[in-house]
Amino acid sequence: MVIFAGYEEQMKTFIESNPGLCSRIPFSVHFPDYTTSELLDISCKIAKNRGFSISEGAKAQLKVYYEHLQKKNNFGNGRCCRNVIERAIRQKGIQMGILEVDDLSAYCDVNKYSDEKLLTLDEACFTFVNESVPMVSGKKIGFN
16 A cells, blocks of 8 residues: 655646556545644644643634635645644743743742743744734735
8 A cells, every 4th residue: 555645736746747657546535624723723732732721812813823824825734733833832931031941840930930821822922923924913015
């Protein structure tokens, strides 16, 4: 058994590039892209598995970001969620003055940080998503 996986248009081009290949592939399965809601759920699950939660404000940011990305041809779908959460966790480490974010236990000084503050990915952790979404600020970009 051989499994070819990829984006629909590129896979079509690949299979059509060799006349004998198409007849050797008896069927294909199409998996639809995740919805924005599913991407948010995936992001929350990835964060939870790493010991974090995502604030409601940050979820709203991510919703706009994922809606924007889904319109692009090179959107990585679920893989994008992992990259976004990993980047947000690194940003959280910078925000908290922590260099190594893999082990937060050394920074769990309850007098300095509450668990909620330490382990919640808030809007400040996702500022990078605003940089790639033209309308987040509400200002129109371009010419009329």
